[in-house]
Amino acid sequence: MISNDVLNHSCEHVLAAAIIKLFPSAKLAMGPQTHANGFYYDIDIEEPITLSDLSNIELEMRNIIAKDIPFEKFNVTKEEACKIFEKLNQDYKKEILDWIPDKNIILYRNDNFIDLCRGPHLPSTGAIRAFKLLNIAGCYWRADKNRKVLQRISGIAFLSEDELNLHLLRIDEIKKRDHRKIGSKLNLFLVSNPLIGPGLITWLPNGSLIRMGIENFLRKEHFENGYDAIISPHIAKLDLWKISGHWEFYCENMFSPMKIDDQEYILKPMNCPFHILAYKSKPRSYRELPIRFCELGTVYRYELTGVLHGLMRARGFTQDDAHIFCTWDQVDQELDNIINFILKVLKKFGFFKFEINLSTMPKKYVGNLEHWKRAEKSLEQAILRHGITYTIDTGGGAFYGPKIDLKLKDSLDRSWQCSTVQLDFNNPERFDLNFMNSTGLSERPVMIHRALLGSLERFIGILLEEYTGALPFWIAPEQIRILTIADRHTEYAKKIEQILIKKNFRTKISKENDKLGAKIRDAQMDKIPLMLVIGDKEIEQENVTIRTRKGENLGLKNEHELLAYCESLM
RNA sequence: GCCGGUAUAGCUCAGUUGGAAGAGCAACUGAUUCGUAAUCAGUAGGUCAUCAGUUCAAAUCUGAUUAUCGGCUCCA
The missing domain is CATH 3.30.930.10 (Bira Bifunctional Protein; Domain 2)
Incomplete structure (x- = not known):
């Protein structure tokens, strides 16, 4: 069983390798997997990376994954590691070496890409089945605002396309529900x-x-x-x-x-x-x-x-x-x-x-x-x-x-x-x-x-x-909307409105000169929990027809039944 | 505050190499009186965020400002 951490961590190395290939002058800072199922890499690079660069980077990452390059672990002394990163011109890695107390340093290699890393990793890059780069952001080296601003590329990796798609759907859903x-x-x-x-x-x-x-x-x-x-x-x-x-x-x-x-x-x-x-x-x-x-x-x-x-x-x-x-x-x-x-x-x-x-x-x-x-x-x-x-x-x-x-x-x-x-x-x-x-x-x-x-x-x-805006009845700003079929039903609608207002329910009569279908659509868009339909039939029998926001038709109810139903939702 | 996006009608967005400002929805007016998610027609709506600059000419290019969006905790 491969853990998400290992997967994301390995994918992050693939990201770094792709960046070095596409932008040879890039200096890598740090790239841990994130808590929320993902990874990022902070890099120091002259040219600003834009969202459109991401697809190129992804393409290069797919190449690396397709080649199924093994992750090779090897131990070196701190001095040797320092020399390696000196040669690779990776200043940040040298700085990180200074914080590590151990004398022996673990490095990981894929092909000719070498990174400082404790591991563990997947056996080889081919094990990454699904990934996507999501975002670019600026952030400081070591979160210190006095130090250089780096570019952070973040993404997410999964063991299957299905899981990735589920995750993307969730991101979509969160966007859709944005309270703003x-x-x-x-x-x-x-x-x-x-x-x-x-x-x-x-x-x-x-x-x-x-x-x-x-x-x-x-x-x-x-x-x-x-x-x-x-x-x-x-x-x-x-x-x-x-x-x-x-x-x-x-x-x-x-x-x-x-x-x-x-x-x-x-x-x-x-x-x-x-x-x-x-x-x-x-x-x-x-x-x-x-x-x-x-x-x-x-x-x-x-x-x-x-x-x-x-x-x-x-x-x-x-x-x-x-x-x-x-x-x-x-x-x-x-x-x-x-x-x-x-x-x-x-x-x-x-x-x-x-x-x-x-x-x-x-x-x-x-x-x-x-x-x-x-x-x-x-x-x-x-x-x-x-x-x-x-x-x-x-x-x-x-x-x-x-x-x-x-x-x-x-x-x-x-x-x-x-x-x-x-x-x-x-x-x-x-x-x-x-x-x-x-x-x-x-x-x-x-x-x-x-x-x-x-x-x-x-x-x-x-x-x-x-609730995606569809608040429960007791807290909804407009709880009930009264929909008439034709103008001649307005007087009776007003009577029902007064009955509800006297019981402290928040209600309005739909004023538009529209067909019932359009009035229902408006009420649905406004996320009103209950709709009362009033036409000839209702007036004749002194009833209202209740339609819920979920689309259920609860049928004809008299005044007493209506109030009891509304009360039950409080 | 810092890094990087974005800013066009109330909302969602088009607008080509710099050459007359656009659509849908909403609003308003009129017709329609209709039974469970959109009736039809018309009208109006803009200092293209703001202020400077480049240019014969700027929504479009440059700079500043404002607002807004994504990040700025995770330590190989």
């Missing part, structure tokens, strides 16, 4: 208006309905789970961010201060300081704990223009944020509640597969070590109690405490990080938070930051891609 395309087709949001600015989102009526639907759902759930609401401003004095430590540790993600009345203010990158001050607004007793403050808080973070991506990565976004203030004894129970809450909410949106990442103390951190260890342990045990598989990201925590991130898996098997739970014993310290314990002594509470969906914008992006 769906968003503009369905008039959901503006994200690229040059007068508003990059990474800033304006919700159009239908998009606003989706967002408000989610917000209403979240509010209801939070109140049922013992949270209290906070509403905080979008800017605050720089001093606040100095106390919280953000100005010191997070300033590269914050927008520059603005001057108001000789004081410096900052657009908020987080909601927590406001919730902390809300906690501090009066003396607290142990009887009040845990205190759970929630807010759909819009935050602004500076992101490099190059990393902005529709709703998925924006400069202004709204978090379903909450901060829980509790005693150390209450932490475990609270963590359990939060994980249950997260799973419940994500399942409501149709996500059932998850992964968890536990991120531990980073190099840049505040607080004492003992608290860090205790907090990391609490988080780990909370995960274990829920039996979800998890991985540990050493050093990936926030500067003020460790965290767990929950990723959901979508139907194309992509994972998205949404939920996050962070323990914080630093801010209570910084802001001098207290409560009176049962023995009359002042004690310091622990703080838990958590978000369920993360950013509403991003989550809606994920939903749109998951």
